[in-house]
Amino acid sequence: MLPHAAQARLSPAESRMVETVRSEQDRSIALLERLVNVNSGTMNLAGVEKVGQMMRAELEPLGFDVRWVPMAAVGRAGHIVATHKGDGKGKRLLLIGHLDTVFEQHSPFQTFVRKGDKAEGPGAGDDKGGMVVMLAALRAMQAAGTLKAADIEIVLTGDEEDAGSPVETARAALVEAGKRADVALDFEGLVRDGGRDMGSIARRSSYSWTITATGRTGHSSLIFTPQYGDGAANELARIVTAFRQELPEPNLTFNVGLIAAGANASIEADGARASASGKTNIIPAIALARGDFRTLTNDQTLRVRQKMEAIVARHAPGTDAKIEFEEGYPSMAPTAGNRAVLASLNGVNRDLGLPEMPELDPLKRGAGDISFVAGDVDGLAGLGPYSTGDHAPGETVDLPSISTQAQRAAILMSRLSREPRK
Numbered sequence: 001m002l003p004h005a006a007q008a009r010l011s012p013a014e015s016r017m018v019e020t021v022r023s024e025q026d027r028s029i030a031l032l033e034r035l036v037n038v039n040s041g042t043m044n045l046a047g048v049e050k051v052g053q054m055m056r057a058e059l060e061p062l063g064f065d066v067r068w069v070p071m072a073a074v075g076r077a078g079h080i081v082a083t084h085k086g087d088g089k090g091k092r093l094l095l096i097g098h099l100d101t102v103f104e105q106h107s108p109f110q111t112f113v114r115k116g117d118k119a120e121g122p123g124a125g126d127d128k129g130g131m132v133v134m135l136a137a138l139r140a141m142q143a144a145g146t147l148k149a150a151d152i153e154i155v156l157t158g159d160e161e162d163a164g165s166p167v168e169t170a171r172a173a174l175v176e177a178g179k180r181a182d183v184a185l186d187f188e189g190l191v192r193d194g195g196r197d198m199g200s201i202a203r204r205s206s207y208s209w210t211i212t213a214t215g216r217t218g219h220s221s222l223i224f225t226p227q228y229g230d231g232a233a234n235e236l237a238r239i240v241t242a243f244r245q246e247l248p249e250p251n252l253t254f255n256v257g258l259i260a261a262g263a264n265a266s267i268e269a270d271g272a273r274a275s276a277s278g279k280t281n282i283i284p285a286i287a288l289a290r291g292d293f294r295t296l297t298n299d300q301t302l303r304v305r306q307k308m309e310a311i312v313a314r315h316a317p318g319t320d321a322k323i324e325f326e327e328g329y330p331s332m333a334p335t336a337g338n339r340a341v342l343a344s345l346n347g348v349n350r351d352l353g354l355p356e357m358p359e360l361d362p363l364k365r366g367a368g369d370i371s372f373v374a375g376d377v378d379g380l381a382g383l384g385p386y387s388t389g390d391h392a393p394g395e396t397v398d399l400p401s402i403s404t405q406a407q408r409a410a411i412l413m414s415r416l417s418r419e420p421r422k
Contacts, residue, residue, distance in 0.1 A: 205329055209323055254293035
């Protein structure tokens, strides 16, 4: 039970929400098991749609108008968009989660396995656990009577782990929902740091890049001569070294994940594999590198791109090079509005008798869908459960955190939905 002092600070409706979440914990875990046991790797389009159907079956009884937005145009399954019409007086909430996981049908990691207060399974935390928290909170609101007046829109994307292209099409429904909302709440996983639950008011961007360096090929004995120059491999090495020396700044990380060079070299269409052929006595004609960079603000993204382009443009003798940037996830910058949402959550924590949640260092959180709406609406990330080992076999969710997070979310959403719109 809650401490008596904390219980006294909750309204009767809020106490009812707490009781409902706790009493339905077994129901939430059972739903999580069913969701996890349906493979919904991003490219398993039928599986993603099946999970969407399961979520529809949970949302419609709560009074949501649910529609499926197909995404065949970008090679993905689709999204769930669900709308609950309230009284139109309070802030409009946007709830964000995702149906897909990184574990495709060929993965050996496919099954939910409970181990006491922990459970393993693909997407058990990211993000099927998050969707379960969302539903538990909404059911608690319905039981307490606070859902009826709340204006809520839910977007559950089907390709968060591998967004379709063009991203403008893949994220159109989410962006449009963000423009309609006053507050966005992201139900990806809670982060703990030093044993403390943290509040996520920022998420860094994620962009991939590819460098193609070329040079004059010939016998290796002629390298560095005016006729043949440095060769493609040395040009690429120059660029990568200059990145390391010249790019570093606060909140930026950049990585070279794949390199290939030789008389011939190529990167496969999936961007995850490369091949090369050549000999020690042949100057490489081509060198390829693929990597990423992550930034905290859109201004930083522009600045870093310009620096990278300038470095690439300084060619070594006898070489050429170009850099290409791919579509990616924008940043969710820390703002006063986001801090205000976290302050509201910490008000909930105080009334629940829970410790305050400090701001999480954004370097400790990856990119996510909430960033696509961050320029239009105040938001908060990390309302899903706590989990470890995400994106790898053995992903494990902390089951008690489902209840704690659902209690927080139910009260927070109820309070926000009663605040007047700006």
